[in-house]
Amino acid sequence: MHHRIRPIRTAAVALSTAALGVGVLTAPPASAEPSPALRAAKAAVNTDSTPSTIAADWITGELTNGLMVTSGKPDFGLTLDTGLGLASVPGHEAGVAAINAAFEPRVNEYVGDGTKESYAGPLGKAAAFSRAAGENPIDYNGTNLITRLEERTADVPADPAAEPQAAAFAGRIFDKSESGNYANVIGQSYAVRALARAGSTEAVAARDFLLKQQCASGYFRLNFAKANVPNQSCTEGEAGSEADPDATALAVINLIESRDTSQVVKDALAKAGAWLADRQRNSGAIRSSGADAQINTNTTALGGYAMGLLKQDEEALKAGLWVRKNQPVDKYKCRTALTKDTGAVAFRKDRSKAAKAGGIPADGRDEWRRATAQAILGLQFAPASKDRFRIESVRDQARAGERVQFRVYGLAPGESACMQVKGDFRRVKGKTKGTKIVRKLLLPTGNQRRVGLVKTSDDEARTWIRVRN
Template identity: 30%
Template sequence: MVVRLSRHRLLTLLCGVLTALTLVTPTLTAPAQAVANRPDAAAGWLARQLVDGERFEVVFDGVAYPDPGLTLDAVFAFAAAGVADDPAARALAWVTRPDIRDGYLGDGTTEAYAGATAKLTLAVQVRGGDPTAVGGLDLVTRLRSLQAPDGRFTDRSAYGDYSNAFSQSLAILALARTATGVPPTAGEWLAGTRCPDGGYPVLPAQPTCVPDVDATALAVQALRAAGRPADATAGLNWLVSVQRTDGGFTNAAGTANANSTGLAAQALRDGGRPLAWARARSFLVGLQVGCAGVPADRGAVDFDGGTLDRDTLNRATTQAVLGLTGVGYPRLTAVGADPDAPTLPCR
């Protein structure tokens, strides 16, 4: 199924290039029973949620549309946990189908989206593929063509430019794996968006610089990959300063959740902050559905520990796996991953 352009852009706005942050807080009840740190079980649960074993979908106005972005997030989660390699292969094969790929990336002429291009490039690299030859498309060349003279990676579209800190960071992380590396201006541009307190905003050049946990977590990993450790350290220090006493991190609505905490935890371990990572990981473990949960939900990671919300469960689990393992984007690889999707062992 090919997503029409207008719907594609609307869904991009709703879901974001990386992962949509859920801002609705469910009615709170007792949290799911805590389990031992089991990112493999979380990734295994996630693999079993793939539609037709190959993709995720998003529902809009009662209609289900393919969601390549979330599907790629799952590919990263499978690599981080080192499991579900067969589902990961099917998922990437689905995203790189020409009809799905071109609906996600744009046609490359009248429309081309930096974040989507960077994300797919990185996923192909993580899976050990050649991003310069993806069904006849050179993703690296297209990605580099979207860099503006000031270093920012921007979208080319009549529908507007949706590029932000996520797309810039993903572009840097993808290009860091290429032979020619990251253009210095790319790291300079991202570093230049930093707020006075050290955090990074989603969007640059706002009247008031408002740092964001998710954007900062991705930015610090990209800045380290771009050879700018001092700029990354400022972001890591800010993350530590806003970590809650329970180890969690909040989104823009002030809700401590698995999405923000997962990304922050990943950045903290990758950036050499093991104690802060351990606290964040403990928060995530407390959100994982254990053996007291419904069998079909065991292993999944809830968004915020309230009433289990299945509309947010897939997205929460993808990013929670990154935090539970602490494997940074620069180090993600599918090499040696187990082909199967494990379950949470319960008696």
């Protein structure tokens, strides 16, 4: 895996554990395993680790005693999204462990008590997180998440011909709840991942039902058909079978992480990857679906990460770059009200623009957390610079009050930085093509050597110029 060469190392990695001051610190789990699929996907592409690292640092600092809290209550779903995101970033094992320590004793609050209440999708996601944390989903705080999930997965009938409707939804997950059944395709994909990794005898049926939710064009829909409907498959053009890029991306991610290498899965992944690439805009962004469909970092990050795992490198890098452009980094002389939240990712560009003046509003912080938790994944494929990070002055000396050109090299595409000399500064952003950025800075008074700086979120480079009055 390649990262940009950095001549100066600063505190970005150290923040990974320091930011946990509000959480519960425990030793990192010895058996936690980074995703082999992610490692393999990144081995052949030149990516920059900085944006995912600073996003992980920021969101770790948003934990309260190891949990995400929304409206005064633990938000277990967002907590697990955060944990799965952190598990993808080297150096953040302590954050995953803090989440695990807080979540494990309360797992039944999320998945149900196993008697009156038992929720299939959360069982699958909890099992996925437990593995990422180095725990055993068969005994997670005394709960066998896999057995519980198998109970919520429809069995294959002994005689499918005699029970055609039972055969039609074999492998489908169902919630058991007094509030109703809210299981959907995203939950199904987590269930497939959990059952397959556990070697469950119900894994194949669950996988086959998930694949029924893929339409002919390659996308996955979000919701199942009603249980009494004979056709349980996605049928393009019919109500209820609309394309959903988030469900598609998560189906791809979880199928890959299920480690099912069967031809039927390979074919499904190829079709889904092609559909995601076709939906992606030239900018790298991906629009969500539904009545309020919009371009946003959540959908783009999930789609980009899915395409990255599929080794669709160009598309993944484009998505990672677009997400990075929505990660404001305004530091040093370029400070804004967002500086204290460096690393956070905005859901949309307009959110970032508004927050530069007044900071992240209290009632908008939850949105930034949700955006960042998933953005971490897409940022894994943010492209790196092909050049060495440095700043140069075009002149050795100049007079006070002159505007002199400085050249910056080696900023990664979309990376924010601040160029400065005493009394003047300019915000700059890494180019998509080429690495040289040229800006003029106003020289201060005083007969002395002055330093020209360029500072990023976690690094700096400097040069010198002689100033004469």
